[in-house]
Amino acid sequence: MSTLRERNFRRLKQSIAGEKSDGHAVFNFYTFPFFQAVTGVNLDDYFHKPEVTLKCQIEALEKLDGIGNPLPDMGSVAEASGLGGIVKFDDHGFISVHPNPDIADADDIDDLDWLEPGDPYGDNYMRQALETLQYMVDNCPKGYTVNPHPVMGPFTVGANLRGISDFCADTIAEPDLVNKILDVVVETQIRFMHAQEEILGSLHHILVADDLSAFLSEPAYREFILPRYQQMFKEFPDTQRWLHNDSTARHIAPAIADSGMVAWQYLPSINPHDALELTKGKVTLLGGLNPLDLQKWTADETYDKCIEVLKSFEGNNRCVLAAGGSINQVPIENLKAMFKAADDYKIK
Template sequence: MTSLERILSVFQGKTPDRIPVVPIIGQTAARLNGMRISEELRSPETLADSRIACRERFQYDGVYVSAETWVTAEAMGAPVQYSEDAPVQGTTPLLADKKQIDRLIPADPACDGRLPLLVKALEIAVRRAQDQFAVIGNFDQSPFSLACALRGINQVMLDVYDNPVFIKKLLDICTETVIRYARAMAEAGAHILNTGDSPAMLLGPENYQKFALPYQQQVFDELQPYDIPTTLHICGNTTKLLDLMSQSHAHSLELDAGVDLVAARSRLSEHITIIGNIDPVGVLLHGRPQDVSASVKSLCEHASQLGRFILASGCTLAPDTPPENIQAMVTAAQSAQTM
């Protein structure tokens, strides 16, 4: 099987020749390739080359085309700060004054911010992959997370209680931006589409149902005609939210290190693919290669109980993750028994 066939077979409910393995490598790729983060983002070609070079070095099954979590917010006008060798960060909230929402419009992935760069990089990566490995388009962020970036997370959490009409208006605009960006990635040829909604973790189940889930569903429903596997990621221990996350209409859930995957499977539909969840900090960043191998082996021993399963890091790898630990993760996964 090619790496792409291996991953897609899991989404299709088939048995691959071995467990697919995908360390979630975002801007860590720049460091691994001896360049600054700002250098990796200087052109679509550089970004695609960097991600593919990491895949060729470690031989895992899929590459993420992504930046940090401010791409869509910046495209909608949020002020951000650039650094030479650190991820872009937001500065002051664009919507500190809620009256500014009357000027807010959805971003256009053809011309706004860095969206065109990311879409073009994905297109290049897909072309160079030649269907040998999976190219994962990361259209961060999901609507609620984008709203938090534009308004400020603390203010949004207050607005949920004090001004829900305003928040829902903001979420409608954010949802349109997310859909446009995701569609652009789908049309650029992405094999898999991925998004994150980590601030939604703070809502709790009741408010998650009101302010996160309906907008996630809108996004994933709009992507159904493309017939591309979709993935939802929320950082942290999302055990209490699993039932709701499974209703997002995503085909798979990326689960972080705090979630017991076997217990999670018992609460999820057999049609949902589980992706995860080697600890990206305690094991992959701070552990030794033998610690990584042991963690991978332990998880792979439960593969038959997990059903549709792709081995991955629980979240994006830190920039200083030792390359020998990435290699240990991939090697241990590739030597595990077939699912």
């Protein structure tokens, strides 16, 4: 008999492929705050010692019946740190990236003549991610597959380097400057993805985290975002594109449907029926649950609420049960209740 891990993976694969399935899959985007909440790991060790990263993640995943895979996890800083973004840690050890002053202070494109793509093996967190990836590949326990480090959306990286409000305003006032930054960011990401591909042997999929692109209008999204996704993945035609954008993105949902993404983790304020209609059935939709609700429910309440959401999918397995955002403070028992509900609920 197949395990719950195997059944969930099969259903997720069938959903992405647009194939019929006997049930709905569950998807969770596990990141460093979740792993710390579960294991109490010291985050300085987590970010800088690959053996700690792997041990911590496997410890947490084992509590979830092994449903999930380990991956390098430098938060959102990897590519931006290779382009002069300032990496900082808060009082809790959480990692973040802040603008490169030389990019933030540029008045126009001529002030960025010096800007060149970053080196994935330079003194930055892309290199740390690659070292962690190599360690995981060499030491991953049997039964798990190592996933690649997610990439940030090019616009999100550019906004982090320039300053979010200024970069959004630049799309109107200084579009040439925006395109210059995006060109350099995309080339950096292509190099980062090739380096990961070399370690893994192939890139089955890449998760693109791109919340900040939702600050644009749909026409601007089509002008600045969609061409960059195509540019990023041109050299990776066999790599599936998964999108995490749980910002207020209803207005760009039709454009996301045209982005080449095979899956989209979306904000819980969009109900599944609307998400399906807006994306015309082109994309597997990961959502339906609010992580803030998941934090406060009991396991029994979680199970019952999940069944309600699964019923709302109306048998369409292009809908995958997921929280529309961070699950950092969601109890393990509630996450297990999600998996049990999806496994119990059969598509007729």
